[in-house]
Amino acid sequence: MNRQASTTYRKTIIAIHVAVWLVVFLAPLTFFNRGDRFEAEKLVPMISYPLAMMAVFYTMYLHITPRYFFAQDRRRFWILTVALVVTVGVLLHLWMNFTHGLFPKTAEMMHHIPPEHHIRMDVWMILRNISSMAVATAIATMSIITMRWQKAETARQEAELARQKAETARADAELKNLRNQINPHFLLNTLNNIYALTAFDPTRAQEAIMQLSGMLRHVLYDNQQEFVKLQDEVAFIHSYVNLMKMRTPKTCRINVEVDIPEPCNKLVAPLIFISLIENAFKHGIAASGESFISISIKADTEGIECNVENSNHPKLQTDRSGHGIGLQQVQKRLELSYGNRFSWEKGTKENDSIYFSKIMIYDT
Structure with a gap:
């Protein structure tokens, strides 16, 4: 891939990333009703979840997948991926519990939940977070696999085109060489005939x-x-x-x-x-x-x-x-x-x- 095409390709990838994350960050706004205020207790989870997914995505995209998945170190790849997903899922839940205590309304709502429901709610929230992070890891891995496949396919097509051009050039040169060889070969036989005629x-x-x-x-x-x-x-x-x-x-x-x-x-x-x-x-x-x-x-x-x-x-x-x-x-x-x-x-x-x-x- 030439420099201009490579630059255009990188700009396109960056534009796609920016567009996708804008959609992810702005998607929660669709659940706001007209007249709702942007209160802190609503903004914190709206920002925390996308930031956590972004952290997981780029950790996979820039480090774990390129370094271990394509290096055929699949065992370490899966260990690090599972550890990343579980860790971020648990930390995100702890962070959300911590922020709930900072806002009076949320803290009061959590206080009225029966204690026996807290454990089930914690487990369910952690599993939900892990599922969301797993989706982010899958998208990151599939994205980089697709990119590498496209690059490999583009390189293969360019190599095939170069090979075809080289074969065409070689065939043209060989054909031209053969045509040039015909001239002396033809003249040799014809002059031999004329030489024989001069004798009689x-x-x-x-x-x-x-x-x-x-x-x-x-x-x-x-x-x-x-x-x-x-x-x-x-x-x-x-x-x-x-x-x-x-x-x-x-x-x-x-x-x-x-x-x-x-x-x-x-x-x-x-x-x-x-x-x-x-x-x-x-x-x-x-x-x-x-x-x-x-x-x-x-x-x-x-x-x-x-x-x-x-x-x-x-x-x-x-x-x-x-x-x-x-x-x-x-x-x-x-x-x-x-x-x-x-x-x-x-x-x-x-x-x-x-x-x-x-x-x-x-x-x-």
């Missing part, structure tokens, strides 16, 4: 560099945003596939299907699908013979679906290009961007001849 077709390599320069805007600028338009991401994927086709043998069939509504207002995390497509080109092209790569992107009211399938031609262990970090980043980015509002199925089928990777995003 410089003209096509130049065209590839021109296409790459157009794609860099999406990578360097749009990638810094949390979400981008789905159409922009699809356009980027088309450019990437066209770039990859320049070095792909004609024996590899490449098919891209896009089915999104027009106009489309759906957003997607930038470059979230590109690693799947990179992986398809890495493992889906055979050194000889036919192969295929199929890319399908769909969007509807349920969400966005990206389904990539390719003929399965795993690279040898000696091939360390890409180091497999792309798919690891996809998993982390999906978790950070969408939480549990996505599904990702991947694996092989048809006797391991086809590899598939399907991402379904439900929160768009």
Whole structure:
């Protein structure tokens, strides 16, 4: 709790205490009839009882309950509480008997009471005083328990809020770090492709560099945003596939299907699908013979679906290009961007001849 809130809280507690005790002290006035005079014999008990209750209340509130109840010394707490209640109850009765003797009217009334009734009256008055003091102790103990519970609950809520803010900040930093890692990872693979083109077709390599320069805007600028338009991401994927086709043998069939509504207002995390497509080109092209790569992107009211399938031609262990970090980043980015509002199925089928990777995003 900050200083301003703590000061406001203390002022509120003080105001509540003042208001409650004003009510306690002024409550006996309701029993006065119109025209009654404030005589001393009436004022003394009217003041003595609230003062006794106040003494018991603050003894419990400021000392006994905080020191013994919350220190788990319950035995001493109950001993002191009972002793306080009984002592104040008896002393209050003795005080009232003493004051009765100071005022002629009251003394005369007490003198006419039969002696055999005095003992019963004394016992009854002491029990009444003890009951009143017990109520004061109960209120004091419950008040401080409630206050401590409220403070603990406020501290817990503030700690929970701080933890959530810290987790959000950490997730944002991790997501930003992952997005920054995509740029060099993507450029590394793309430049490797262009380098391969320069060896046998410089003209096509130049065209590839021109296409790459157009794609860099999406990578360097749009990638810094949390979400981008789905159409922009699809356009980027088309450019990437066209770039990859320049070095792909004609024996590899490449098919891209896009089915999104027009106009489309759906957003997607930038470059979230590109690693799947990179992986398809890495493992889906055979050194000889036919192969295929199929890319399908769909969007509807349920969400966005990206389904990539390719003929399965795993690279040898000696091939360390890409180091497999792309798919690891996809998993982390999906978790950070969408939480549990996505599904990702991947694996092989048809006797391991086809590899598939399907991402379904439900929160768009």
